Amino acid sequence: MDSATGIKQHHVAHHFSSSAQEFEAAKLGTLVFLVTEVLFFGGLFVGYAILRMMYPAMFVEAASHLSWQLGLLNTIFLITSAFTMIMSVRSAQLNKRQACFYFLLITFLLAACFMGVKAIEYAQKFEHGLLPAMWFSGEGVAETLPLFFGLYFAMTGLHGIHIIVGMGLLIWLMIRTRRGEFYSGYFTPLEMVGLYWHVVDLVWIFLFPLLYLIR
Amino acid sequence: MQTQHEEVPHPHFMIPLKYTVGTLISLLVLAVTNVIISQFDLGIYNIVIMFGIILVMATLDMLFFMGFRWERGFHIMMFLSGFVFLFIFLSFTLSDIMYRNATDPYKMQPYGIKNLVKPLPAGGEHSERTEHSE
Numbered sequence: 001m002d003s004a005t006g007i008k009q010h011h012v013a014h015h016f017s018s019s020a021q022e023f024e025a026a027k028l029g030t031l032v033f034l035v036t037e038v039l040f041f042g043g044l045f046v047g048y049a050i051l052r053m054m055y056p057a058m059f060v061e062a063a064s065h066l067s068w069q070l071g072l073l074n075t076i077f078l079i080t081s082a083f084t085m086i087m088s089v090r091s092a093q094l095n096k097r098q099a100c101f102y103f104l105l106i107t108f109l110l111a112a113c114f115m116g117v118k119a120i121e122y123a124q125k126f127e128h129g130l131l132p133a134m135w136f137s138g139e140g141v142a143e144t145l146p147l148f149f150g151l152y153f154a155m156t157g158l159h160g161i162h163i164i165v166g167m168g169l170l171i172w173l174m175i176r177t178r179r180g181e182f183y184s185g186y187f188t189p190l191e192m193v194g195l196y197w198h199v200v201d202l203v204w205i206f207l208f209p210l211l212y213l214i215r
Numbered sequence: 216m217q218t219q220h221e222e223v224p225h226p227h228f229m230i231p232l233k234y235t236v237g238t239l240i241s242l243l244v245l246a247v248t249n250v251i252i253s254q255f256d257l258g259i260y261n262i263v264i265m266f267g268i269i270l271v272m273a274t275l276d277m278l279f280f281m282g283f284r285w286e287r288g289f290h291i292m293m294f295l296s297g298f299v300f301l302f303i304f305l306s307f308t309l310s311d312i313m314y315r316n317a318t319d320p321y322k323m324q325p326y327g328i329k330n331l332v333k334p335l336p337a338g339g340e341h342s343e344r345t346e347h348s349e
Contacts, residue, residue, distance in 0.1 A: 028290070028293075031290055031294050032293065034294060034297070035293065036297075038294075038297035038298060039300060039301060042297075042300075042301040042304060042305075046305050046308055049305060049308075050308065053309065053312055068250055068253070072247070072250050075246045079243055080239070080243075082276070082280050083235060083236075083238075083239040087235070090229060094229075198276060198277075199281075202273055202277070205272045208246070208249075209249050209253070209265050209269055213249060215256065215261045
């Protein structure tokens with residue numbers, strides 16, 4: 001470690017010929033993983049499309065049970081967190097270790113805010129009995145309303161799990177940033193977690209209007 | 216060996232700040248626009264505009280947040296292949312759901328290859344067939 005800058009030099013793994021090759025391999029692997037994530041969520045989106053085609057009126061009624069205000073607030077949290085994630089990568093590229101750490105911390109806090117709002121929303125749904133399948137005990141005109149809430153909990157739940165995983169990764173990145181492991185010559189984990197975070201953001205860009213803004 | 220590693224030019228690219236800030240502002244504005252539009256009844260245009268905004272937001276996210284604007288073609292192709300397969304999945308499923316009960320104008324009966332399949336009679340014969348196949 002360089003005692004003046006606090007930077008810990010990265011050593012390229014023995015099976016790579018250069019740091020460029022190492023970075024490219026990591027990116028390739030991450031993108032392949034993200035394709036599987038797109039398809040993973042894709043199954044739920046196809047389910048959504050089928051049910052929405054079959055019961056369009058029910059979806060309009062169901063959306064009225066969701067708060068678009070809370071949905072929009074979460075959208076703002078997530079989009080802003082995607083920006084702070086990019087800023088953390090940029091800070092590492094500029095050798096600004098402190099800034100990198102704080103941007104990661106802000107990203108983590110925004111993700112926590114997102115989960116907090118989600119918890120409030122879930123609590124409201126539980127309170128009103130707006131739950132999937134046989135657990136449904138809410139009030140509604142459409143008989144098929146439990147189908148929507150099955151989708152709602154599956155889609156937002158799976159997305160929420162991804163946020164929690166992302167928060168875990170952010171903690172890991174913050175620890176490594178504190179140790180001085182990221183600098184202009186090496187920031188691969190930051191970049192890859194960033195890509196993951198943007199896909200989680202991308203999924204929410206679709207989820208929010210499809211669930212909350214049905215008319 | 217280590218010094219040799221450091222000499223290799225790195226493919227690292229820093230996304231210009233104006234693009235990231237611009238994308239952040241655009242995404243926030245588009246999200247709010249989507250909410251505002253959903254408050255008005257525009258008939259069929261509600262869903263058309265909504266999907267238009269979603270697609271613009273998704274494109275901005277991929278281009279400037281994920282950095283695909285400056286990414287290698289191979290990487291972009293690979294990531295977008297996920298969406299191609301999703302499109303195949305979605306289009307075939309929806310075409311089935313949409314036309315499952317459509318009527319054949321020549322035969323005056325519902326379409327469907329199901330009609331060509333002779334259903335197995337319930338009970339004994341079915342179990343016999345199963346035994347034979349074993």
